[in-house]
Amino acid sequence: MTLANKTAIVTGSNSGIGLGVARELAKAGANVVLNSFTDREEDHALAAGIAEEFGVEARYIKADMSKGDECRQLIKDAGGCDILVNNAGIQHVAPIDQFPVDKWDAIIAINMNSVFHTTAAALPFMRERGWGRVVNIASAHGLTASPYKAAYIAAKHGVVGMSKTVALETAQEPITCNAICPGYVLTPLVEAQIPDTMKEYNMSRDEVVKNVMLTRQPSKEFATVEQLGGTTVFLCSDAAAQITGTTISVDGGWTAL
Numbered sequence: 001m002t003l004a005n006k007t008a009i010v011t012g013s014n015s016g017i018g019l020g021v022a023r024e025l026a027k028a029g030a031n032v033v034l035n036s037f038t039d040r041e042e043d044h045a046l047a048a049g050i051a052e053e054f055g056v057e058a059r060y061i062k063a064d065m066s067k068g069d070e071c072r073q074l075i076k077d078a079g080g081c082d083i084l085v086n087n088a089g090i091q092h093v094a095p096i097d098q099f100p101v102d103k104w105d106a107i108i109a110i111n112m113n114s115v116f117h118t119t120a121a122a123l124p125f126m127r128e129r130g131w132g133r134v135v136n137i138a139s140a141h142g143l144t145a146s147p148y149k150a151a152y153i154a155a156k157h158g159v160v161g162m163s164k165t166v167a168l169e170t171a172q173e174p175i176t177c178n179a180i181c182p183g184y185v186l187t188p189l190v191e192a193q194i195p196d197t198m199k200e201y202n203m204s205r206d207e208v209v210k211n212v213m214l215t216r217q218p219s220k221e222f223a224t225v226e227q228l229g230g231t232t233v234f235l236c237s238d239a240a241a242q243i244t245g246t247t248i249s250v251d252g253g254w255t256a257l
């Protein structure tokens with residue numbers, strides 16, 4: 001399976017799932033554009049490392065996915081793309097009556113509104129190229145809910161809904177749009193939730209991992225960034241050309257419960 005001569009933009013890809021997805025796309029031959037809101041030497045070094053390891057073109061473009069104009073500018077600065085992976089995301093855990101308004105706004109902007117802006121900006125380039133794949137990294141929380149994550153769950157359900165709409169709008173073109181719904185993956189985003197959840201439930205770290213996080217993941221294993229990258233590569237393959245407007249769960253059985 002080769003994605004040679006395809007260009008993939010992965011939002012929020014200097015860490016965690018985004019970086020894992022970018023690496024798997026590069027391994028499959030795609031040129032990749034990494035992104036986050038910082039502009040550090042190590043961000044650009046990540047792209048250089050991928051270019052060297054996989055023999056593809058890779059660059060890093062700074063753009064803040066909480067800002068609509070920067071989302072659109074990212075696509076333009078990259079010269080468009082064949083593959084758009086909307087991955088940037090943040091989390092905050094609090095009961096809804098104590099949920100800070102600035103956190104609500106940031107989660108809705110980064111996790112959901114950015115998907116609107118990047119997709120709107122990328123589709124004309126895909127149409128021009130006559131091929132396109134939009135892969136939205138949603139969540140098991142795009143299909144189910146948990147307490148204390150109102151903004152995240154609202155945003156991820158929004159992304160799942162938006163993916164279906166984009167799929168219908170592109171159904172008669174060689175463009176697909178789908179959402180991947182991961183269960184828990186041990187990334188910095190998940191690490192950061194552990195202290196708050198320990199406090200919320202009065203539990204140790206191990207208890208949070210076993211009894212809160214993986215309690216709904218029947219496999220009792222975290223999903224890996226490589227598995228999410230592999231699922232993305234599959235959605236970019238010819239075998240997936242008629243897969244559009246749907247969700248693929250990578251959650252160890254969570255949503256089967």
Ligand code: NAD
Pocket residue numbers: 011012013014015016017018035036037063064065066087088089090110111137138139140181182183184185186187188189190
């Ligand atoms: P992470 O914190 O490791 O990565 C998040 C990425 O988003 C980072 O690269 C970060 O720099 C970037 N980012 C944050 N704010 C940004 C902004 N304003 N502009 C641009 N980039 C920004 O987290 P992760 O676990 O790899 O999460 C990646 C995606 O996967 C998120 O959308 C998350 O909701 C989703 N997800 C994660 C899990 C999990 O268990 N880790 C499960 C389901 C879904």
